[in-house]
Amino acid sequence: MSDPTAARNKDNYLKAKAAFNDRDVDRCVSHYAPDHRIRSRDMGPGREHIHQFLASTRQSWPDIQIVVEHAVAEDDWVMGHCLTTATHSQTVLGVAPTNRRIQATFWDLHRFNERGQIVETWNLMDSLAIMQQLGLIPSGR
Numbered sequence: 001m002s003d004p005t006a007a008r009n010k011d012n013y014l015k016a017k018a019a020f021n022d023r024d025v026d027r028c029v030s031h032y033a034p035d036h037r038i039r040s041r042d043m044g045p046g047r048e049h050i051h052q053f054l055a056s057t058r059q060s061w062p063d064i065q066i067v068v069e070h071a072v073a074e075d076d077w078v079m080g081h082c083l084t085t086a087t088h089s090q091t092v093l094g095v096a097p098t099n100r101r102i103q104a105t106f107w108d109l110h111r112f113n114e115r116g117q118i119v120e121t122w123n124l125m126d127s128l129a130i131m132q133q134l135g136l137i138p139s140g141r
Contacts, residue, residue, distance in 0.1 A: 061086035
């Protein structure tokens with residue numbers, strides 16, 4: 001990658017995912033700017049919102065792991081295509097734990113500031129796959 005800013009941002013994106021996988025939400029959040037905004041949800045600015053989002057994800061899916069399948073960086077932007085795997089060990093969407101392994105794909109887009117911190121985030125999760133695996137809707141297979 002010839003653009004050092006894009007390379008730094010991609011590296012920080014991957015470090016944030018690694019921290020999340022290590023169950024270190026605080027280290028993960030350190031890669032986000034103090035005025036970070038989640039644009040795919042109606043939330044105010046500030047790290048506390050991304051911290052709350054990540055901590056609640058960990059609470060719902062304690063053993064969740066994210067595998068970054070692809071990450072593409074250009075200028076201030078990094079886009080990731082990821083696969084998540086977790087055990088359904090907590091009540092999720094009103095469904096009691098089944099202890100099944102759940103897999104879902106998600107895409108995330110991040111804009112970085114000049115310090116290499118994430119300032120804006122958009123997330124797109126394959127919620128249909130999750131609902132199908134939880135038995136909330138038929139899989140159509």
